Amino acid sequence: MLSDFVMGKTTDKDERKRALAACRERLAAQQQEIKAKKLGVLVLLEGWGAAGKGSLLGEVINEIDPRSFKVHAIAAPTEEERRKPFLWRYFVKTPEKGLFSFLDSGWLGETVRQHLAGELDTAAMTRRIGSINTFERQLADDGTLLVKCFLNITRKEQAKRIARLEEDKDTAWRVSGEDERENERYDEYRDAFDAALTATSTTYAPWHVVDAGERAEARLALMTILTGAIDAALAAPRAPAAVPQNRFPLLPMPRLAEVALDKELDKGEYNDRLEAAQKRLRELHNRLYRKKVPLILVYEGWDAAGKGGNIKRVAAALDPRGFEVLPIASPEPHELAHHYLWRFWRRLPKDGHVAIFDRSWYGRVMVERIEGFCAQNDWQRAYNEINEFEAELSAWGAVILKFWIHIDPETQLARFHERQANPEKQWKITDEDWRNREKWPAYEEAVDEMLQKTSTTYAPWHVIESRDKKYARVKTLELIVGALEEVL
The missing domain is CATH 3.40.50.300 (P-loop containing nucleotide triphosphate hydrolases)
Incomplete structure (x- = not known):
């Protein structure tokens, strides 16, 4: 997904302005429609360090009634969170039906970084990917819309943004050691992100790669993806989810009348x-x-x-x-x-x-x-x-x-x-x-x-x-x- 993604595409400025205005108008109307249809919307923003997840997220939520959403900035797990199952802190942040939840980073980024830090070996990584797909499928089967976007920037652009942030003492705190490691080992991280994105891009929760090299273009792409996904979910009739075959090791049990x-x-x-x-x-x-x-x-x-x-x-x-x-x-x-x-x-x-x-x-x-x-x-x-x-x-x-x-x-x-x-x-x-x-x-x-x-x-x-x-x-x-x- 990342390896064949073309960076640097641009839109005419006036056309971009008209398209963004249309997205804003549509998103304003969609808030009432998702409440009426009880559609929960979970928006996950992943991406490179310094790709601008926080600022883009801020621009999107400005178009939404603040009573209709919650924003969760996901940092490294706390001691309390480490004492719970991996998915615990994500499951509890899923949205109520009819509302939005926005996650600034999430389960995919945490998994990739743990893998590259040596905390997850290949077998554990495979199990984790399976857990993520199960988690997302359960939410989708229950009627939640998952909109997953990865903000992509080049190594050169990431280095430039990190340097700019570090120059100002009021923004230097936003650069973490993880951001610097990403840039130093950019190709290794890109390959790991690419593999994880491919393994977790499904029909019920596909990934969208967004070129975050130019902020205005990224804002339009994100708004277009979000409003388009909501429109598709609102228009689609709610069909019963498939009942999967039981693939778990079962023990023989007596019927109650036999006890x-x-x-x-x-x-x-x-x-x-x-x-x-x-x-x-x-x-x-x-x-x-x-x-x-x-x-x-x-x-x-x-x-x-x-x-x-x-x-x-x-x-x-x-x-x-x-x-x-x-x-x-x-x-x-x-x-x-x-x-x-x-x-x-x-x-x-x-x-x-x-x-x-x-x-x-x-x-x-x-x-x-x-x-x-x-x-x-x-x-x-x-x-x-x-x-x-x-x-x-x-x-x-x-x-x-x-x-x-x-x-x-x-x-x-x-x-x-x-x-x-x-x-x-x-x-x-x-x-x-x-x-x-x-x-x-x-x-x-x-x-x-x-x-x-x-x-x-x-x-x-x-x-x-x-x-x-x-x-x-x-x-x-x-x-x-x-x-x-x-x-x-």
Whole structure:
């Protein structure tokens, strides 16, 4: 893309002025159209150091209502960001539907520079490119428009701009050591940028190379690309995205009807095994923190199955400074305006910490599927998207365990009646619990499909027999301990 890009093309000054005015007028109108159609627009500006990304971005956003966009200047990752998955700081900056997000530099530039600095070997670079393409495809499938532009300048022009910036003490700070390394190793960086641009230019998120040698020409090119991409997205009918084949290593899982629920423990054995498992988990949590291994526990299950008590016994064994329990309720309006995984990316733990999700992203293929909160195509795609999400977390180094807390309808009914009869527990039973109970067969079918399609070798499901809550608590704790001992 860069190697065969022709630099130095110019437009007649008057023609350029008319074209730029037309773009400005069109962009002003498009703001209302993307709000009406709930089209999120993510604009990524990459390019050479001193290519003028910031100034060009400033000129573009001057044409947009400031309430309609957010600008994110991406610098080297902070210590906090380094303790999260690579894509975390980008996923959380994706736009709400109907709004713009502008990124001054982003995931491609960071990846190329890490590769050339020796932080990513060839195999890691290949995996990173795959992660980027998956990330962009998920956003596009959800209806986000990605507009990606690379600002290109020659080595001579870059050197001239760096020197000009360094001459003025008020602008010298804008020149980084990375900018100077780029210019010194220009050909090497050009080849690396070229390979990465080619590998991540897709039908759903193509790259546009912009000649940034002359500012007025670059401004017109950028405005033309942006308004043209928005017009194309607004005009195109929203077709359901393809549902990809599952390419992940799956584990065999029983159907819920095949799981025997007659497991139980007497009080003495329960107390002994509980104490031993909690003690061991406490020791492993210290090692987890020292080795910076994140642990993600996902709890799903039937209403009144005992998730809360189970979580309580796990949490009791953990250092309170190193874990968080995340109860997941219905999404808030601003969460609905993003990709459904956005609110879970935001809640990921730092490395060495534990996140316990009480309900999770699996709502997409259960309650949202059954209650009609998303289209059939959305929940059918979600199995693959969830496997991709969890694969990204696993590659980051996370240990992921998922528990389906299982009971039968008779046990649930008895516990519902017990809650209603106990004033201290009445808050736990709601009209929604009774409505969900009426849909037990539909939920069971959905859970069976979820278990079959998302129990992977790197993020396995475990069905926890919870007719006897004591047995369920001990089994869950021992599974966590076993998984951590294997990893640590």
